[in-house]
Amino acid sequence: MFFVDTVELEGLGNRSYLAGGERTAVAVDPPRDIDRVLATAARRGVRISHVVETHLHNDYVSGGLELARITGAAYLVPAGARVAFTRVPVSDGDTVGIDAGLTLEAMATPGHTPHHTSYVLHDGGRPVAAFTGGSLLIGTVGRPDLVEPRLTGRLARAQHASAHRLASVLPDDTAVLPTHGFGSFCSSAQADADASTIGKEKSANTALTLDAEDFVADLLAGLDDVPAYYAHMGPANAAGPEPVDLTPPEVADAREIAARLAAGEWVVDLRNRVAFAEGHVAGSVNFEADGKLATYLAWLIPWGKPVTLLAESADQLAAAQRELVRVGIDRPAAAATGGPDRWLPEGVSPASFPRSAFAGLAGQAPGSVVVLDVRRDSERAAGWIEGSVHIPVHELHGRLGEVPDGTVWVHCASGMRAAVAASLLDAAGRDVVAVDDGFDAAQDAGLRLVSR
Structure with missing residues (x-):
């Protein structure tokens, strides 16, 4: 018998896995805070014998190196990944034993990165699960544009080929267990389902239902903004992340x-x-x-x-x-x-600003306020409030000077990013109203929406 436990990283929209048998297990793409993985292993009563990375991650700092050090596990990293630490380089077709009857096979699946590797768990020689990292996701694939712009087209085609390789060699009932796709910006789209199999992906994943040219065209057309901090994640993972310190910080009065x-x-x-x-x-x-x-x-x-x-x-x-x-x-x-x-020092009052809904914005006289849309470009393309100014929230800090004079009513799609933007504007001394409402309510409130 084997098990697969999922370690959810909801804030980042990722998953890590622990898989094994009665005595030993493998950790796949572990997070930086490795205590969660260790606790999962302790609950199972297993020793972590192997730690594997599907690729050098672009969206988070890995805990793999530290987890391997703490447990004494073999640390498997794709051979094509250039790193500054000692590891076991993994190439296509390599296999390792995990527990009695359980083996893990490496499959080269380039596309998300040039060196990306998936791992297939075999139970008694039968494939039962594929840890697909940023390759074949649920209904989509990982982004091909996070490594180097000149490689994006080539990697997009590689994603198509890798997805087809997985689908052609694995049985339909093989579980698909990706790292990305649950909110991560490493995914080219977000999963509509919580679990999947090779068989389900054959009928639902565009990488498997479209020919290569149509797939690549759709994939490249749908790529969204890349979080700026991604530029620092790959180098940190290649250098070998330091252990974390989660003790309480210095107290500030x-x-x-x-x-x-x-x-x-x-x-x-x-x-x-x-x-x-x-x-x-x-x-x-x-x-x-x-x-x-x-x-x-x-x-x-x-x-x-x-x-x-x-x-x-x-x-x-x-x-x-x-x-x-x-x-x-x-x-x-x-x-x-x-x-x-x-x-706050004694005698100093807190700052504040009002919140409203789109109905409140609709009640303002036309042209009397500034309407600031902080959604991403892809969201705005589907429709925006006539006359609104557009600055995505991740660009706002550097573009505050572009926001026109007047009271700013700031909105996003649901309210969370509008709150961030409102706080940035408030900190800069602007009069601001945070629209805490779903964008679907804008038209219902009588606001005129336009689109290209």
């Missing part, structure tokens, strides 16, 4: 918070957007702990800039630290818990 803001550092309030709008430290910015914290903070903050975290509780702070180390933001400069009454 009101005076230090003010000093860090005055020095131009980022002070990030992790509370929900309603609480932030009602009262916050002037100059701080809002990235909800329950949103895609790691992705958007790492995307927006200048790389290496010190960050101070403000949380409503120690648990919220600890969870945020855990998410941030996964994208290389290793140690907050300082932190504080509680609320604005503890973060």
